[in-house]
Amino acid sequence: MVTIQLNRLTKQFSNGKGIFDLTFEVKKGKVFGYLGPNGAGKSTTIRHLVGFMKPSGGSAKINNLDCWEKSADVQKYIGYLPGEIAFIEGLNGLQMLKLLGDMRGLKEVSRRNELIERFQFDVKTPIKKMSKGMKQKVGIVAAFMHDPEILILDEPTSGLDPLMQNEFIKLILEEKAKGKTILMSSHLFEEIERTCDTVGIIKDGRLVAVEDVRQLQKTQQKLFKVSVRSKEDVQQLKQSKLTIKEIENLVITIEVQGNYEELMSALAGCGIYNVDVEKQSLEEMFMNYYDRRVM
Numbered sequence: 001m002v003t004i005q006l007n008r009l010t011k012q013f014s015n016g017k018g019i020f021d022l023t024f025e026v027k028k029g030k031v032f033g034y035l036g037p038n039g040a041g042k043s044t045t046i047r048h049l050v051g052f053m054k055p056s057g058g059s060a061k062i063n064n065l066d067c068w069e070k071s072a073d074v075q076k077y078i079g080y081l082p083g084e085i086a087f088i089e090g091l092n093g094l095q096m097l098k099l100l101g102d103m104r105g106l107k108e109v110s111r112r113n114e115l116i117e118r119f120q121f122d123v124k125t126p127i128k129k130m131s132k133g134m135k136q137k138v139g140i141v142a143a144f145m146h147d148p149e150i151l152i153l154d155e156p157t158s159g160l161d162p163l164m165q166n167e168f169i170k171l172i173l174e175e176k177a178k179g180k181t182i183l184m185s186s187h188l189f190e191e192i193e194r195t196c197d198t199v200g201i202i203k204d205g206r207l208v209a210v211e212d213v214r215q216l217q218k219t220q221q222k223l224f225k226v227s228v229r230s231k232e233d234v235q236q237l238k239q240s241k242l243t244i245k246e247i248e249n250l251v252i253t254i255e256v257q258g259n260y261e262e263l264m265s266a267l268a269g270c271g272i273y274n275v276d277v278e279k280q281s282l283e284e285m286f287m288n289y290y291d292r293r294v295m
């Protein structure tokens with residue numbers, strides 16, 4: 001079942017910038033990572049999905065409802081974390097969350113309290129005095145506290161420290177296991193690699209690639225640095241079908257791309273001191289789509 005659907009979505013601002021002809025979908029229970037350099041159009045796409053912007057062409061739909069025409073209905077299904085959260089002056093974190101909960105008619109607050117505990121922040125701190133990371137945590141609790149079936153998250157881990165980034169990734173994986181549909185924008189490749197099924201790459205307002213993350217991982221190259229015991233072992237590996245990149249005394253660097261069985265059977269006959277593995281990061285793979293200077 002398709003939950004999020006963009007069909008030739010276009011928004012051109014008066015300065016000529018915007019998003020153009022975006023078409024992709026996210027099926028129920030899947031996590032879609034939306035990746036792109038600054039100003040590429042990620043937030044603009046997301047604002048259409050949450051019904052804050054009227055497209056100049058095409059459509060954005062959630063659960064088959066047009067996000068602009070039926071924005072009030074769409075709100076019922078989603079949890080939204082904006083890139084920049086607008087807070088009301090004078091409130092503390094808890095008061096803000098209570099207000100947002102009341103607006104949704106949220107009665108059951110155990111999940112909210114669980115999330116507050118999980119992300120470890122003092123909700124009584126006035127928002128004005130909160131650090132960027134603390135504000136981000138309030139935003140995360142607000143997006144997840146009503147247990148929505150669809151999560152739309154604009155750079156969710158920005159401002160979080162590595163420990164909290166990790167906690168957030170765990171939360172995403174738990175929500176995915178519960179069947180939630182998630183679209184999140186990010187600059188962090190590792191975050192996308194760990195959480196997403198599919199990644200869409202946007203540049204200058206246009207979608208340049210939509211890739212299956214598992215498929216990308218399969219085509220990922222790995223370099224195995226194997227320290228063998230003797231020159232005979234080196235000879236034996238040279239005679240195998242493996243791609244040898246470098247031989248330095250008894251250390252052989254072998255390039256592997258999916259052919260692990262071949263590697264294992266060739267190594268089985270050798271004496272081995274040590275094996276190190278270096279993998280090409282998905283980041284390097286994605287970089288092919290980008291102009292390095294703009295990231």
Ligand SMILES: Nc1ncnc2c1ncn2[C@@H]1O[C@H](COP(=O)(O)OP(=O)(O)OP(=O)(O)O)[C@@H](O)[C@H]1O
Binds near residue numbers: 041
């Ligand atoms: N309301 C607006 N009026 C005019 N131009 C806009 C407006 N909103 C966004 N833009 C422009 O549209 C382009 C896309 O912006 P957007 O905020 O969607 O990018 P982004 O991918 O989310 O970037 P970042 O990673 O920096 O958050 C940018 O060139 C931006 O300046």
